[in-house]
Amino acid sequence: MTPAARVQTSIELLDSIIEAARNKGAPADRILAEWFRNNRFAGSKDRRAIRELVFAAIRACGPMPVSGRSAMLRLGEVDENIPALFDGSNYGPAAVRDGESAAPGGAAPEWLKQRLAASDIAGPETDALLERAPLDLRVNTLKADRATLELPAPASTTAAPNGLRVEPGTPVEQWPAFRDGAIEVQDTGSQLACMAVAAQPGETVIDLCAGGGGKTLALAAAMDNLGRLIASDTDRNRLSRLAPRAERAGATNIQTILLNPAQELDALADFTGQADAVLIDAPCSGTGTWRRNPEARWRLDEKELARLTNIQSYLLDLAVKLVKPGGRIVYVTCSLLDEEGAGQFDAFLGRHSGLRPKELTLPLGRPRGKGIRLSPFHDGTDGFFIACAE
Numbered sequence: 001m002t003p004a005a006r007v008q009t010s011i012e013l014l015d016s017i018i019e020a021a022r023n024k025g026a027p028a029d030r031i032l033a034e035w036f037r038n039n040r041f042a043g044s045k046d047r048r049a050i051r052e053l054v055f056a057a058i059r060a061c062g063p064m065p066v067s068g069r070s071a072m073l074r075l076g077e078v079d080e081n082i083p084a085l086f087d088g089s090n091y092g093p094a095a096v097r098d099g100e101s102a103a104p105g106g107a108a109p110e111w112l113k114q115r116l117a118a119s120d121i122a123g124p125e126t127d128a129l130l131e132r133a134p135l136d137l138r139v140n141t142l143k144a145d146r147a148t149l150e151l152p153a154p155a156s157t158t159a160a161p162n163g164l165r166v167e168p169g170t171p172v173e174q175w176p177a178f179r180d181g182a183i184e185v186q187d188t189g190s191q192l193a194c195m196a197v198a199a200q201p202g203e204t205v206i207d208l209c210a211g212g213g214g215k216t217l218a219l220a221a222a223m224d225n226l227g228r229l230i231a232s233d234t235d236r237n238r239l240s241r242l243a244p245r246a247e248r249a250g251a252t253n254i255q256t257i258l259l260n261p262a263q264e265l266d267a268l269a270d271f272t273g274q275a276d277a278v279l280i281d282a283p284c285s286g287t288g289t290w291r292r293n294p295e296a297r298w299r300l301d302e303k304e305l306a307r308l309t310n311i312q313s314y315l316l317d318l319a320v321k322l323v324k325p326g327g328r329i330v331y332v333t334c335s336l337l338d339e340e341g342a343g344q345f346d347a348f349l350g351r352h353s354g355l356r357p358k359e360l361t362l363p364l365g366r367p368r369g370k371g372i373r374l375s376p377f378h379d380g381t382d383g384f385f386i387a388c389a390e
């Protein structure tokens with residue numbers, strides 16, 4: 001493909017991504033993957049270039065752009081190679097018309113920038129939210145040891161006890177160590193969130209919002225497969241991804257439980273007052289993961305944020321019923337907004353006078369309210385709020 005044709009293809013993909021963001025459709029990554037699958041004429045260099053153009057254009061636009069073309073014109077304001085490619089050539093974008101304008105830039109829609117600033121995320125902290133994410137791995141201690149594991153490419157150790165970092169784009173999923181379950185792809189921040197649970201062999205641990213089980217697998221390894229580990233979620237699809245991953249990881253103490261929204265306790269009745277620890281990796285705005293999902297900024301509005309904060313407080317209250325006296329409730333969100341983090345946790349403690357915040361000792365992060373905040377700027381991880389009550 002010519003460079004101009006790559007730009008035009010990226011514009012068309014951006015149109016689909018904008019449409020999907022408007023209608024809560026597929027994420028950008030999936031839209032790209034599907035296009036690559038259906039358009040085999042695009043070689044690996046084309047695919048890489050298109051992916052980079054699309055994500056650079058998404059990052060360059062704060063609010064949702066009106067069209068893929070306006071998003072690409074905005075990228076042209078910060079990337080000097082782009083404007084000349086609006087050349088009207090075959091398969092390339094039409095020349096820029098008089099008065100045609102680029103989409104607005106910025107880090108996020110204005111309302112969201114204000115919410116972030118109110119949570120002390122501004123300036124370089126905000127810029128870092130849109131940088132390229134590193135590629136972090138967790139060595140699965142059920143199968144391997146970080147000190148002796150040999151990998152096909154250089155990897156540096158991270159602050160997480162079993163963490164490694166490799167060059168972004170490294171095809172780790174093709175490595176024997178990945179296929180054999182010796183490594184998992186997991187951001188350092190997620191690994192530290194699991195560390196905060198301090199799950200011990202023999203305990204009963206509930207991963208209440210287990211999703212596809214990224215954190216469940218780390219908990220199984222921390223428990224050395226000993227004890228009961230419940231992985232529950234209301235999303236059948238996500239939860240169904242856990243079994244093959246657990247098999248590969250050699251994790252054998254996991255029981256998955258599908259929950260009905262608003263009736264979660266029915267399926268968890270056997271565990272009422274039984275858990276040594278409950279992890280709530282709550283659904284959230286994902287403001288801490290924009291490095292990976294930059295178009296998430298366009299999907300969020302104040303109504304959606306209010307819906308998420310309601311679920312978070314509901315799940316926190318639910319966890320109180322599951323934990324045994326003296327047990328731990330670990331609350332995690334990959335958000336940097338206080339209403340989903342420090343503020344939410346304060347309100348929770350205010351509703352439950354029998355619970356106390358437990359101080360966490362993690363190798364990264366800074367105190368925020370009664371918990372710890374990790375941020376891309378300070379810690380080089382995804383953004384997280386992590387807190388524990390007991």
Ligand SMILES: C[S@@+](CC[C@H](N)C(=O)[O-])C[C@H]1O[C@@H](n2cnc3c(N)ncnc32)[C@H](O)[C@@H]1O
Pocket residue numbers: 208209210211212213214215216232233234235238259261262264281282283284311315
């Ligand atoms: C941040 S994601 C979890 C990610 C997962 N723990 C991991 O490490 O891969 C939040 C999850 O909460 C789930 N969820 C939403 N409402 C829920 C509810 N009422 N009860 C349990 N899980 C819920 C969502 O389906 C989603 O999978």
